[in-house]
Structures are given as C-alpha cells and as structure tokens.
Amino acid sequence: MRLGLKIALLIAALLGLSACPKIPLRENRATFDLASSHWFELEKTQYVFFSISGLRTAQAKLTWPFAFEISGMGTPIPGLQAKADGFAALDLTKGVYQHHFVECGDGRICGSFSFHANSPIQQILVRFRYDAKSEMQEVASVPVATHPAGQGPDSQSALVYGVYNHDNSRLQMRVHDNFGTPDADQVLQYGMNRNFTVSGIQSVSLTTTDEVSSIQQNNGYYIFPAAICGSRVKSGKGETFTFGGHDGWTKTNYDPNEAPNDACFQAALLDQTGNVITSAPGMARKNPVLAGEPLTVQPPVKQTIDIPIIVSYCPDAPDGDTLTNPDFMRYQKFILGVPDKTPTDICFQTGQESQFRSAFAGLLDRKLNAAKTQSGSLNRDFFFRVIINTHNFYKKVRQFHQIMSGAIRAKISNEIVQQSPRLVGAFVYDSEPAPDVDIGGNVVWCPRDPDPNGTSDPSSPQINCTPMNAAGKVTLGPFNFRIPMGPFPTVDAFLKNFNEVGDRGEMNDPQLTVNAVHSGSSTITGGNGNSFYTFFDGQRLDFSPNERLKLCTDRDTDGLFNNMVFQYSDSSNGPGVMSLTDAQSAMLYPKGDTVGSMLVGLQWTNPFIGTFSYSIPVKGSVFTVIPISITGKTTQKLGDPVWSKPVWNLTPLMQKCVRNCEHPGFDESGVYQLTKFWNSDNVCTTPKTPEPGP
C-alpha cells in the first residue's frame, strides 16, 4: 500500500472522530396517575391521595431528594406554611393521621395527606419537584369529593368489620377503606395509617331476618354500618383493643362450638394523637363450618349370562350351499366366543317365513328358560349372542331380518321391566348389513348399514356395530374397529380378505363381556317410561338440622352426577325422583330447616354395557368399551366411560356445611367474600382463612 494512501486513511479516521455527534438528552416526564381528595363531614377531615409514575428508577426512590407540595388555591392548608407561589411543602407529620411516601411500583411514588377542615377545600393542586431545590416540576389538579354526614355507609371513610379464623376461635378486625378512589385494597400503598379502637365485643346470634333487613337498609353494603349491632353492643363489657392499618387480631379465644354465630362491637377511628374522630357499630360473622360427606357407591352392575343363538340359512335348501359360508360362520363364532362345534340352532329358507316366525320365537323362549333354569340362584341377567350366517342373501329376501329382529325386540321388551334375573339385550352378528331392521336401543346389530362402496372401510358406520337410536346413526360406536382386517367385516369383506390374503382376521383372545344394571325391588320406572332408577341399598345422605350439602358439579370431571338421581327417603317430604338440579336446590334451600334423608340412585335407560377386548400381534392390546347402556338418546351418553368404573367415589364431589351456611366466607385466594353466602351457589371452594401469628 502506498504510504500516501495510508496517511489519507489515518487522516480520514481522525476526521471521522471529529464528526462524532454528542449524545442527545432523553426526556422522561413523569405524570400524576392518581390525584384524589375526599372530605368527610362526619370526620371534618379532608384526605388527599396522589401517585406519580413514569419516573426514572433512581428518582423513584424515597432516598431521592424529590419533593411534594400542595396548594389550596388561596385557601391555606391547615398545618402547612404556604410559600409566595401558594404552594406549601407537604410536611406529612402535620396530617390528622400518619402518612408516608411509598415506592409503589416501577418508577412510581405514592403518597397521601389528611388535614382538618370544617368545610371542604374545593380546589387543590399537588406539585412534584424532581429535585427539591430545582424548578423542574409536575403539577396535578386534584378533584375533591364531599361525603356529607348521614346514616349510610357513604358517610364514613373507614368501615370496620370482623372475620374469623378457620375454626371460628379467633376474631380479626378488618377495615374497609371507603374512599372509592383509590380502591379499598390500595389505600395502604398510599402510605396512610389510621388507628382504630374496638370495644365492647359481644358474641351474639343474629337472625336471618336481621341480616336481610341490614342488606336492604344498606343498599348492598350488607353490614356497613352494622346498625343491627347498635343496640347489642354493651359499653364497658367485652374486649377493648387497638390496631392500626387494615387489620388486627383480638386477643380473646372463642369457643368454636358456642351457639352465638356473630359478634357485635363498637369501632372508633383515632387521629395521630389518639383522639376519637368517629365511632360506629360493627359486626363479624363466623365462617361456614364445612365438613366432608363420605359417599361411595358401587353401581349395581353384574356380568350377564350370555346365551348363544346360531341361525343360518338352511344348507339343505335349494342353493343352500351358496347362501351360507362355513368359513365366515367359524369366524363369527370365534369373535363371539362361541365354541366352533356349537351346532346351528335354527335355519330358515325362502318360502317358509311363517314357520320360521313361530319357530324362532319358540327358540328364544326355550333358550332363555333353559338358561334361567340352569343359572339357578346366580341372580344374573341374560344376554343373547346371536349369529346369523348367510351369503348373497340379504339383497334377495329381507323378511327374515324383520322376523328375527321383531322376535328379539319383543322378548327383550317383556323381560326388561321385570326384576333380575331377566333378559337385558342382544348382540346380533349378522353376515350382511341390515339397514332396515328395527332394533331399538337394547340390541346391537352388526353390521348395521349397507356399505355404499362395497368395501370394508373400518371407519364406515356399517362396520361400526353401533346401536341405533331415535336420532339416527350413532357416530361414537362401541365397535369402532380401526385395524386392518377388522374383526367384524361383512361376509363379503371377510371373504375378500380370506381369499386374497389368506387372513382370517382372527386376533388374539377376543372377549366380549356384557354387564347389566341389576334390577330389583328398589328399581322404579321414571315418569316418561323410558328411564329406570335403581337406588343403592343403604346409600343415603343424612342431614342434621341446619346442615346443607353442595353437589360440586364443578369438580365432577367424570360426569358421575349426570347419571345420579335422588329421592327423599320419607316420600312425604317431597316429590319422587329428583334430578341433580332439583336435589341440589332441596339440599341448599330445604322447606323448613331440615333436609332430612336422601336416597342416592342411578338412572339408566338401556340396562347393559359391554366391553370387547382383544389383542393383535403387532399393535398390542386394544380395548374397546361398549357403552350401550344408559339412555342412548345422545351420542355422548353412549360413549360415557363412567360405567367402566366399578366404584364411584363421590366423597370429593360433595361439600357439607354443618353450621353458618348462610354466612359469607373466604374464597380460595383468601379474599373475604362479604356479600356472597356459602349457600348462594353450588360452587365448592376450599376457603383460605386468615390465621393469627404465634
């Protein structure tokens, strides 16, 4: 590189330096985000609250030499010395109450002041100086609210009430700062501390009538002021106690079981030097006393005794060999767990429909009667497993399907309303789709619909052996097989796979298990004739006087309550079977004061549920639940897995209140819900109560 070029570069760099601009200043103007003043006639005191935000971090420290000043726009602020411009340095020690500045957030300083005023100063300015000695400043005009004297809660700046700890043995006094602006729970962060003296604390029992009257009188403030306590406070008796800020615990230990469930007292607001500014009665209400309610039910579901019925087109009839398929028959037996050597029970052939009608009905009778005799005292319900073996038959004659479905339905209809043991349903494994058979909710007919594509698409409804209901097809099928060579293809699909692939589709260990809701003397028929209710033996909810119960539907993630019904054990107490909603209402708001005793029951429509399990070598175990019980009116209930739970633990789903059930309480975050009573809804919360320190 030529030296000249090097020197030129060097000079250029130095020139570049000289061109560097100075770094500009940034402006960080702070703003008053709250400025509010309140004058209370009862107290003859005016309060000022203010906060300034947008300060730089260093400036928002109490150690920073900032300054606040206040001006009454010509009216002197009592206790403060105004300068020539009308502003006076805010000397917080001159307040009626104790005040201090607070670092109340990033870049934010909060403060407050109070002064004695017989009438409100209507125009007030607050000024912030970034530095006490500089002229850099921000000014805010402070709106003034006046609160005239009166009997209502608006006339007092501090509303004192009491709350109890978890077992109602200790009483805490609390203050609701009644300014509105700032919010009650934010007043402390404006650095105002007021002292209160509580005296004459008396345990009392207030009636619901008293409380309702108080709510109406106070226009939603509920217990402020607690006028109903005015005559109940006895001066000179009970504990006297002073606290500052927002809350303080009294010293007295109370008997959690004592009868009075409320307390009355007199609360006085004190100035810095201890002089009484105002005084008003206050009240405290004991927390609702909650308890668990143990309830575990075992749905009365027993495994059925299954009765296999093998039906085939008669092989000896003309074309009989082409209208049946022994390979598929073997497969059908394999799937339903029927031994391969089990003979065909009955056959049919074209032209002998009427003979078959009577013969089939007679067969069902004989099979059921034989099973009942054989089962003896097992007291288990019965379930038909029907195999129909045809081939290329369905499209020719459909009457046989109608005959068989009609006979099965009729038999079930007669049996289902009887006490166990009885026939509860049937599973029909047909060879070909039977779309127009009328099966009803207690029969699963498989395959159900004709396959429009002539294939065995496992996702198509005809392969999903779902029961039919009034609404039409059930999309959430109990036998929704989604595996290659599904176990329930039609005979066409079976033969296609068998002939082309040589695969019989025989998975390992297929097991169809059917359970039925047991019906006994405690089973009653619902009003619409389709629902049945079985009440659990000995399962009841007993209530002592004044006890209430919440059925915590918000915790019922399994939907157990959806299948439950209730009934007064003494029928003279109310209507018959009650839904969840009606029962909840009866348990929270009983006629009179006592709920009494409630029976717990189960609601069902189709009395059986089934499970089909099997495994295939590659994909491992597959387990399918057949929820073909319950009403069958909606797809959701058909798919309800709740019936696979052998025991229903309802204990965590219930919350019992044994005392003070009409009282407010704490929510789960520890906030006292002053106007929300325990029995006002059925949401079950675990209250977080305050506790006194050691």
Add this chain to the structure above:
Amino acid sequence: MKYFILLLFTPYCFAIELPSPSRTLVEEVVAQTPSDPHRYDWRNDSFSLELGVGAISEFNSFRSDSYQLGVMAPVGGGWIMRGTARRVNTFGTGSSSQMALTPYSQSAQPSRYEFVGGVGFALLDGRSQTVLSPRLTDVNHALYVLAGAQYNYFTSKPDEPIPAMHPVYYNWVLETGLRWQIFFPHSLGFGFEWDYSVPFSHAEPDLGSWQRFTGILSWSFAGSP
C-alpha cells in the same frame, strides 16, 4: 521509495523507516550507529502479554475507565493476532449528577466486561537510538492498524445503573484502531492505543460510536530462532 520522518525528542532521536517490512533501512540505520549492533525484531517473538489502562470517551456526561489483559502474537509478515479481556467501570460525573435532578437522561453504556479478538497490521516500524551516552534506550517501534470484534458481557441490566443514565446494552461491537508500540531490548515494551468503536446493533437514541485511549505495558517471549 524510501521516506524518513525524523522526529526529535530531547534527548532521543527516533528514526522511522518507511515502508515496512523492509530491513534494508534498518540495516542502514544500524550501520550508522557507532556501536552496539543489537537488533530486535518483534516478528521473531512467539507472543507477548499485555497490561493496559484506558479511558473511554462516549460523547456523553459519563466517565468510563478500562483495565485490560491481553495477548498479542505475530503471525507472519506484518500481521499480528490479538486477544484482550477488559473490565470497564462507568461512573457518573458532576454533569450527570445535575442531570439526574431533572426529567432528562442520556444514553450510555454501563459497567461491563469486554472480550476482543482481532488482527493487526504493521503500517510502520523501525529502530531508534538515543544519542546520549550511556545509552538508555535502543528501541524498535511499530505502528499497527487494528480491527476486531468485541463482545460485551453485563453482569446485570438495571434500568438506571447510574442516575440519569439511560443504559444501552450493546452485545457486539466493531473495534478499529491504531497502536504505537515501542519494543525495548530484553522483552519490555510500551504501547499507546487509540480505538474507534461502532456497535453492530442500534439503540434509541444511539450512542453511534465512541473512542478509547489506552496505555499498555507488554512483555515479549522469544520465539524459536
């Protein structure tokens, strides 16, 4: 082409040989000296270790001091490689303290650690001797142009590390500069470095650029002959 710039500093006389790297003129200068044919060449070092103290000028109202440890190694021809770790401490000044009492602030880089890796090239080098007797010095010297990438590490990133400071947290910076290095016999060396830095990223308002002046004490380790 040969140029000589003769700088006279009582009682020293530096003779700078241009251009570099040519030893011809060094030999001429050596030939002109009456005695002590000592000849030192930084190109024969294996590496040198450095200690440095510097001051950063950011064109704002804050002050920054810099303390550094470094290593430098010739890599052939006029080229060197260098690596440096620095601690930079930033302070307020009377000006910033006054500014803090106002709603105004100014952008600045707060205290940090800096790690620099880069290269340099010797634009000039030569040999100087005193004319006094006994001779106090018999030195070689070089002027390097430098370029490197700098990574900044901040132990914390507060909103306002120093009152009135609006902190700017650059992570990566391009650092260029010039360095005048004097090599004494027996490994000792002194240097003076001026750096000009520009961040790869931008902030608002941006610092734009800043410069640094650093005095360096170095110790060289001889390479294999």
